[in-house]
Amino acid sequence: MSRDPGLQPERTALSWQRTGVATLLVAGGAAAAAVHRGELLVVGAALVVLALAAVTAVPPRQPPGHASGHAPSHPPAPPYARLVRAAVATAALAAVGVLLSMT
Amino acid sequence: MSAEPASQGSRSADTRRPRSVYGFGAEPDPRFSMANERTALAWMRTALAFVAGGVGLTSVARIAGLSRLMDVVAAVLCVLGALLAVVAVLGWRRRELAMRLERPLPAPVVLPWLGALVAVVALVLAGYLAVQTR
Numbered sequence: 001m002s003r004d005p006g007l008q009p010e011r012t013a014l015s016w017q018r019t020g021v022a023t024l025l026v027a028g029g030a031a032a033a034a035v036h037r038g039e040l041l042v043v044g045a046a047l048v049v050l051a052l053a054a055v056t057a058v059p060p061r062q063p064p065g066h067a068s069g070h071a072p073s074h075p076p077a078p079p080y081a082r083l084v085r086a087a088v089a090t091a092a093l094a095a096v097g098v099l100l101s102m103t
Numbered sequence: 104m105s106a107e108p109a110s111q112g113s114r115s116a117d118t119r120r121p122r123s124v125y126g127f128g129a130e131p132d133p134r135f136s137m138a139n140e141r142t143a144l145a146w147m148r149t150a151l152a153f154v155a156g157g158v159g160l161t162s163v164a165r166i167a168g169l170s171r172l173m174d175v176v177a178a179v180l181c182v183l184g185a186l187l188a189v190v191a192v193l194g195w196r197r198r199e200l201a202m203r204l205e206r207p208l209p210a211p212v213v214l215p216w217l218g219a220l221v222a223v224v225a226l227v228l229a230g231y232l233a234v235q236t237r
Contacts, residue, residue: 006134008133008134008137008138009137011137011141012137012140012141015140015141015144015145016144018144018148019144019147019148019151022148022151022152022155023151025155026151026154026155026158029155029158029159029162030158033158033161033162036162037165078119078120078125079140079143079195080119080120080121080124080192080195080196081120083140083143083144083147083191083192083195084192086144086147086188086191087147087150087188087189087191087192090147090150090151090154090184090185090187090188091185091188091189093151093154093158093181093184094153094154094157094181094182094184094185094188095181095185096158097154097157097158097161097177097178097180097181097184098157098178098181098182100158100161100162100177101157101160101161101174101175101177101178101181102174102178
């Protein structure tokens with residue numbers, strides 16, 4: 001496989017970028033809402049989620065393909081850990097949202 | 104269909120996690136794996152949209168002095184968002200495993216529920232608006 005005409009890696013990277021930006025936007029909105037309420041505890045929780053979202057948004061380091069002598073067609077890096085991180089960030093944001101609607 | 108890891112040439116040991124997915128079947132076309140990844144990410148953004156709707160609704164409700172019912176709807180939206188985030192991850196696992204075992208892809212069971220939930224939330228909000236503006 002020389003060059004994928006469907007630009008699959010690029011599309012996947014852009015999909016991650018959209019998701020990361022969306023997570024950061026929602027986290028920022030939740031933090032702003034918490035500040036507006038003056039709920040210090042919720043502000044802290046929102047800031048923690050914001051940090052988590054930032055970690056998820058940053059792309060992982062590329063594996064050293066040349067150093068380990070992989071063929072160019074080796075399978076893509078498993079996305080599971082990053083996917084779970086994004087889910088944890090989303091669930092934590094949901095918890096902040098529930099806190100906001102209860103206070 | 105064996106439970107052994109795929110033996111693909113020079114690749115020494117497949118240590119990728121989760122083993123409950125990568126420990127079975129054969130490597131699918133990488134393009135299909137990446138499509139599966141993007142599908143999971145689309146579900147994740149749907150989950151984020153629910154959470155964003157919940158946070159936005161409770162904020163607007165507070166500023167505009169709407170009833171506490173809107174806070175209940177907002178909390179429900181946030182909980183649904185958290186559930187959808189789990190659905191995104193579990194769905195990725197199910198589809199990746201099905202592709203590795205060359206089985207048919209699982210049916211999108213959550214999709215009709217998602218549509219129904221969005222419709223219910225929209226109707227509740229529309230009903231509230233109709234009562235308020237009468």
